[in-house]
Amino acid sequence: MSEAKRPWHYFTSALWDYNVALVQMLALCPALAVTTTATNGLGMGLATTLVLILTNAIISALRHTISPEVRNPVMIGLIAGVVTLIDMAMNAWMHELYKVLGLFIALIVTNCAVLGRAESFSLKNPVIPSILDGAGMGIGFTWVLVLIGGIREILGSGTLFAQASSLLGPHFQWLEITVLPGFQGILLAVLPPGAFIVLGFLLAGKRVLDRKRAERRIKSHGELVVLQ
Secondary structure, eight states: OOGGGSHHHHHHHHHTTTOTTTTSOOSHHHHHHSTTSHHHHHHHHHHHHHHHHHHHHHHHHTTTTSOGGGHHHHHHHHHHHHHHHHHHHHHHHOHHHHHHHTHHHHGGGGOHHHHHHHHHTGGGSOHHHHHHHHHHHHHHHHHHHHHHHHHHHHHHHSEESTTHHHHHOGGGGGGOEESSTTOOOOHHHHSHHHHHHHHHHHHHHHHHHHHHHHHHHHHHHHHHHHHO
C-alpha cells in the first residue's frame, strides 16, 4: 500500500498540505470573526472538529443507503442535527463560551468545509479514513484559529488564552498567560482589519515555507540521482 493510500495519511495531510483555512480557503468567516482571543479560537475549532468527525463518520456509514438524488438534503439534515446537539451541549456545559461564540456555533451548518468533506470524501470512503480525514481537517482548522487568535490577543492586550478557565472550564486555567505585563495593546489587532492582516501574514508565511520545502526536496532528489 502506497503512502498516499494509508489511512493515517488522510489525517496528516489535512493538517498542513490541505489545510481548510490556509489552502482550501474555506470557513474564513469564523476564522476572522471569532478569533479576537486564542481561547475563542480554540473553542470554535474544537466544536468544528467534533462536527467534522461525527458527520464524516455518520455519512460514511450511510453512504451506500443515501440516494444520489437526495444526498445534499440528507447530508445537510445530518450536519444540522449534529450541530444542534453540540450547540445544546455547549449551552449547557460551556455557557460562557457559548455566549461569546453565539450564532457562529449554529452557523457551522453552513460551513463549506463540513459539507465539502462530506461530499468529496465521506461519500466515497470507509468510516475509519473518513474519521481521520475529519479529525485532520478539524485540528488543522483549530491550530489556525488558535494561532490567529493568539497573535491578535498578544498584540491587542498582551495576554494569551485569557479567561480560558471561565470559558472552557477550570481545567484550562493553566493556559492563561500574561505575555507582556502592563502592555496597553494595539487596538487594530482586535478589530476586524487585524484579523485580515494576521491571516495575510500566515498565508504568506505558509507559501514561503512550502517553497523552501519544495526546494529542499528537489535538491535532495538531485543529490540522490547523482549518487545513484
